[in-house]
Amino acid sequence: MSNDYRPMWESLGLDLESHDQLLKAIPQAFGGVYMQQKNRPAEMEYFDFVVSEIHGLRIQELQEHKSRGGKVVGAFCIFVPEEIVRAAGGICVGLCSGAEIGTAQAEKVLPRNICPLIKSFMGFKLGHVCPYFESCDMVVGETTCDGKKKAFEILNDYIPVHMMETPQMKREKDKVLWRSEVRDFVTEMQQFTGNQVTYDSLQRAIIDVNGKRKVLARLAELRKNIPAPISGKDSLLIEQIAMYDDVDRFTEQTTKLCDELEKRTRAGLGVQEPGALRIIVSGTPMAVPNWKVPHIIESSGAVIVAEELCTGLRYFENTVDEDGSDLEQQVDALAKRYLDIDCACFTPNDARTDKLVKLAEEYQADGIIHCSLAFCDPYLVEANRVEKVLKEHNIPLLRIETDYGQEDSGQLKTRVEAFFEMLAAKKA
Amino acid sequence: MITVGIDVGSITTKAVLLTDTTWQSLLLPTGCSPRESGKSVFEQILNRAGLSPADVNYVVGTGYGRISLPFIDKAITEITCHARGAHHLVNGTDMVVDIGGQDSKVILIDEQGSVMNFAMNDKCAAGTGRFLQVMAAVLGADVSELADLARGAESVQISSMCTVFAESEVVSLLAQGVPKERIIAGIHRSVASRVASMAERLGRGERLTFTGGVARNDGVREFLSRELGQEITVAPEPQLAGALGAALLARDRCKQTLVTLDEIH
């Protein structure tokens, strides 16, 4: 990092010692996982730059926003409608929680056997290591999975948390509930920021965030080409950055990247040989810097062509209807778009398994790797449904359960490679 | 044509040297350096056969130490190798159960010995040779004696799957005065039931073949066939299935290359 951000970090109350450790770990991990890749698109430069400034430039922007009286709102789930935060003049950041840091602190308030993502966000907060978290004026929680739902009660001791009740099913009465939750969120944001959410401000926010989703969808579309013009690791990085970067700048940079990928595609250029195995990953979110499984997959010769993840398709696959003629209709449109997310916290969740079958066909995938964080009941249990449906459609599946530690890398590599050997033999 | 398969496992390193008509094998303890043991097993098996590396057409490495072998032509996972090895050793095999030092796996294979599907334990040691080793140490026995010690005994229930908890369970069973042989039988059953549930999940085969070091323990084998309700054949030389599979795959690859070369000429 070029500038000296230490005074800023200090003023944020970061634990500088632990923060130094974290900041040292990221470029190392990033260098090993990202910079060794062959045939990277030139326009990845921007995203590499964002990573190199991960706790610098963007944090500075957030601070400037705050000094102008703006609010920063953190979220841990893609159910939180960022458009509403924007319409109220706030900035919404997705908090990553992809590293094992502050575990000892987190275990003071949480059980040992809990999803690493939950443990990580608690550790980040209690350990004061994440400048994004420390920049947040509030956090928006949801009632998706039990672990998170209850952890937000604890988190509320350290930072104000607004809870949204996400339903467990998608019946008409659930939709009614969710619409009222979204409506309440508008009121909450107005009170919290002191700014009115108007038809115009919400319309602007909807169009902006739709723009971001559309460019991500364009990127996804380009990956259907054979050979794939960009690696899965790079795509994942872009999807991760989408959650906290400035929306307009992100959209602009990703558009440039897509333009480059289009040229590549026309020239028949790809990141791997045309014969490389094409894999879809599906499961729990992969937050920065959790690139473990994608790295194992792509360093074993395959290319990931889509992520059916929250840091992936689930984040951008539908847009919000832009035709609402008053605030009421806009809010309904938002509620609809968000409730279309196929998260395993819902029952039934056939839409997800059906989608996987469709994706496998559209992306000409050779197999699917279902990757769940340890102790995540919704996804680990739903893996059974996924397995059943994919089997019916003859789509090969590998199931993985893992956490943020590296000690199972060798084991995972064996399983992934064996899966690829099997797929290659089938293909031959 | 001469090919070699090297299987660097967590406990033992195995080599198989395959000629057109016969095969021979060699085993060494892996010790702390998989790279070294892989190298020395290769050298020793060649020496014994009076061959030099130049006489060998193709070498395939497998096992967890496969990536640390600089002299191999190709690394192939133990799953693919065990499938091929078991297919060769026991005619008509359609499902392989392999229990090694730190991994256990169940593999469904087709008539050519190719993998159709597989399941493997995650990082937990339950259902692996490691589990047996830890328990043997608590009981003051050697792993190789376990089967004999437990012969004919009725098993006691070991309910913890986790090695650490199972260890303290065994300690307290001993303190209660439960006979050793019953505890050992319980340990065998624990390993078997863990692996059996993997097999159930994968969808059962007709002809099951048991490979890996733990296949030599007939206590585990008995419980396994009881749990699955079907016969299970222990492969001859079960420990060598991986290395043999590697040598056979080396031969397949070599033939393929020859064919493509022929096509070019």
Ligand code: SF4
């Ligand atoms: S997996 Fe479900 S609960 Fe978790 S971030 Fe995604 S949508 Fe939210």
Ligand code: SF4
């Ligand atoms: S990964 Fe699973 S357990 Fe963890 S927060 Fe998401 S839904 Fe909850």
